Amino acid sequence: MAKAILYDTTKCTACRACQVACKGWNELPAEVTTNRGTYENPADLSPTTWLKMKFREIEPGGKVRWLFTRRSCMHCTDAGCVKVCPSKALYHHELGFVAYNKDLCTGCGYCIEACPFDVPRSDRNLLTGIAKMDKCTLCTTPGLDRIAEGWEPACVKTCPTNALQYDDRDKLVAEGRKRVDSLRDAGWANANLYGENELGGLHVMYVLDDHPSVYELPVNPQISAATVAWQDAIQPLGWAVGGLTVLGLGLNYMVARANINREKEKKDVAGS
Amino acid sequence: MTNHWIDIRNSDCIMIIGSNAAENHPISFKWVTKAMEKGAKLISVDPRFTRTSSKADIYAPMRSGCDIAFIGGMINYILNDMERNPGNYNMEYVTQYTNAALIINSNFEFDDGLFGEVKDGKYTTDAKNTWKYGDTKTPAADPTLKDPNCVFQLMKKHFSRYDADTVCNITGTPKDTYLQVCQTYTATGQKGKAGTIMYAMGTTQHTYGTQNIRGYAILQLLLANMGVSGGGINALRGTSNVQGSTDMCLLAHILPGYLNVPMESDADLDTYIKRSGKNPDATITPQGLAGDKSSNWWGNSKKYVVSLLKAWYGDSAQTANDFGFHYLPKCDPAKNYTHIGMFEAMGEGKIKGLWCWGQNPAVGGPNSNGEREALGNLDWLVSADIWLNETAEFWNRPGADAASINTEVFVLPAACSYEKEGSISNSGRWAQWRYKAVNPPGVALPDLEIMNLVMLKIKELYQADSSAPGREAVTNLVWNYGDVNADMVAREVNGYDLTTGKLAASFGSLKDDGTTSSGNWLYCNQYTEEDGNKCARRGAVDAHPKEIGLYSNWSWCWPVNRRIIYNRASVNLDGVPWDSEHPVILDYDSEKKWQGDVPDGGWAPINQAKEGEKYLPFIMKPEGIARIWGYGRVDGPLPEVYEPWESPLDRNLMSGTKTNPCAFIGKYRNERSTPSEYPYVGTTYRCTEHWQTGIMTRNLPWLVELMPEMYVEMDEVLAAEKGITAGDKVVVYNARGEVNAVAVVTKRFQPLQVGGKTIHHIGVLNHWGYSGMSTGDSGNILTPHVGDANTTIPEYKTFLCNVRRA
């Protein structure tokens, strides 16, 4: 059963608790920023900023609107980044979203090019010279895996108005459609559920009261032909060689997990 | 708050005026959103389109400082509509539970913005006497509301001047938007409907701030929105325990539990009780209403004062010495001891020592340049804080000559909120216990321990000096906490039955004969023999029969765990709730009494009670009913439009009286800005990411990342005129100083048309200062040393300024 986040722009107050929650849970340091004449900060996503809120002022028909939008990984089903990742550091989590094994990242930067939403960011470590990509993992980063604990992502948990929800994707699609219907009933003719079908279905969907372009979201996002070619033609060659190793690693991992779970149970009993 | 945070979800219409709840109280929007999901309307009234406005059904811009015009016009709208469509209103409530029907002194006069004669900034006693009821002890009522001297008719006459055109000409609100607000909010006047007002400093920080709130009170009473679920007048309050600190009365005019401070003329305890007006003789019994009895709860104040003195002076408080009444300091009625008054006195060199406990006036006080300079007149200054704040570092501020500042400064390192244990009270009056998670850094200590050490040492010094003046007030003070902890103090605050040594059960058991103690009668019941420390309760189930969200077993709230105050006004004369879906109290029967919330007095419904026992619902008022006509204020019984001390207009568009005649005007370094030099309306406010003087947020990298620098906001028209674009460095300045900031040029401020002039606002953030990680100029450099007529709260929200590129 795929899981997803539903972000309802009409309920968001842009308090940016989600931004701090992301930094807090994922142990990300603050960036040094400046005020550029807007509330929005940091200026861009970065290896230490995986989520940021965008602020936009518009004045349709002389009436001011202040629009808030979430900028973070959209966790596509048809994910360009996963397709191009040569080391399989980026992969589809069992629950559908795009998870990440940073240990395997070679810093090639292909994912950055392949993302239709311009999300992944990479930094070179000044000491080791090694570049690594970073982005939202939907709180599945090893050692910080809230999803494995059965918890909500940190951003969702802290959201004061439930503008962010985390649940089975099917349920959220239904909920999103319902909200879009009621927005249309209230006169928002262009209301839509963004991400229901885009790129095979996103695992972060938006309830919008207006056209996606008003929220500066890509209309009908696509992954490039080059990206598709990469995955369908070139990558399988590499996998034929690497497959056995990975299978071995997988088994290794299952044994290790079983041990960890047993340890954990013991502790819980002792602690109760 | 008369109600509480969760109760917002029960509202049918929420008017956010004078506050910016989405930004400054973000979690409140959980409940605003829930109400809206069930169909409630949200109205945002603000000079600036805020994150709150972004979620509103109606956004009404308003020139800063025009609440009385705005609300007065709504009152006028209602009064006119009430006559046409009485069925749309709860006339039983208006007539029986408010003083709308009461007859006022026939000599009352209102002329050209004044309610009688003013001398030296004060209404004369003769003038004030005309504001009272015609019969001051047993006032007559006309339940038909027709008598020309009844409150209703006087109010109608007063507000008839507040027609929509006049109002919008003052406020700059587009008339169609304004009428939409009137119509939408007024719909909550129907029986069973509830509207709430969420306000904060945008309301209070004016020279007529108290009358702004009086306007809300009148509006809410006319719409029968007080005492009901989803209604109320809800002060959001800015700091985590500003409710508790107010309850404990760290204020110049009140003792713990809102008891009056003694004055010089109070020769003894009884004189004090009599003068304070909080005594049984103050009872007023309206005639001709269904209810015939007012409980005048303040009549019990002697019990509370004596119990307080027993808590403070123990065995040294006896009948023979008036329970140590003379140990209490007595105030000079001619002096203003409030914040502004304190810094005026400090500026004059009259104050020699100051201790600050987690407060940072060098940023938070008005007219920063003046207040910072005044600090230099102190001999000594103590700052107990968790950070080195601007007040502690005032001698080292930019432009100061440290060598010429002779103030000794002591900085005491304190523990943060989760490095110690104790309770705090939120705006909904919930006193909640919090625990210690980690040790404070270094040798820092909780303030409680610091206070204990300081006071023990002071007592020791007085013990050793038999000739010291006022020695006994110190040496006789009960101060035997040993290794002090919050638990033992919480018990003292609750109080004891001194004959049994047991904790007092509630303030109902306190006595005036010295057999009980209570550090704060209002908190008596927070800690009982039966239930222990109730502030620590975590009952997460809403036990109210209709689950209206009271959560009465979660923590504890004053008074006596009553979650919605004035709740006897939520039922009709027969005791039937106006709103059957969200009743607050319900199902009265003589055996079981009321169900639901703790009632404001457990008496029977008025129509079931015997003659002489028909208790009126507003128990804290001497007349038992709510005051639409509020004759207790110093500046008039009804709100009236005045301009701020610094106004962009050359006259008051409503009368010949330009400013509040009773406002407090400081003299110390308080230059006044004129509209010719400083044509723009400045207003200060906060943002979500920072807090108050900023010292608690400007030192946290995650928040500094979000809002890194001091900024100001202005509309695009003004910015274009001045050649300013977003992100430019600008200087905002007036007669009192200059503020450097980054310009945020925004559509969210729009020029307003007022009295034929175009008015521009400049929004100035108030979070920055010269200490800590993120530094910048303080918005309060621009604010004046003037205060509200009743409270002396500074006029931070409206002043004049100009702007230029840096």
Place this chain on the structure above:
Amino acid sequence: MELSRRDFLKASGAAGIGGVFLFGTLDPTAALAGVPRFLPLKNKVKETTTICCYCAVGCGAIVTTYEDETLKIEGDPDHPINEGSLCSKGLAMSQVHQVDGKPNPLRLTRPLYRAPGGTAWQEMDWGTAIETIAQRVKATRDATFDEANSRTEAVASLGGGELDNEECYLLSKMDRALGMVYLEHCARI
């Protein structure tokens, strides 16, 4: 402290783990992808409930301390007002104590003293600080005390909105016993 709703989450969390990895083992594409080695969450030392120190909504928060001496703060899911959520300030409250795993370097850790005309801070021990302050208070009070009215107008007190109730009460008590009438806090401003 009863943490009922969280216990429930914990239980469902355990089920979640089983579910996730059961699918994982059956899904060959997942095994082929770079699923990282599982790393459990850090070991907790304790969870402590608190109430947020910023605005007056009174949100509940849980301070979790870990064996590596770091701490995290999240909303208390059992708290009826905030139901687990917190705003940006409430969440950042952890940085009052600790930034990036280390003590916040801007916190005051010991008493400081600045002499008249001085241009720098000097460190001071608690004993000296308390003794000196007590002497200053007494000297100023005694020199200015109005015995008829049991007051001094030369010593002032500010603060309270950020103190606990018990601290506010003690401050109210001691200020008044000392005869202070200039006694205010942020509720006035």
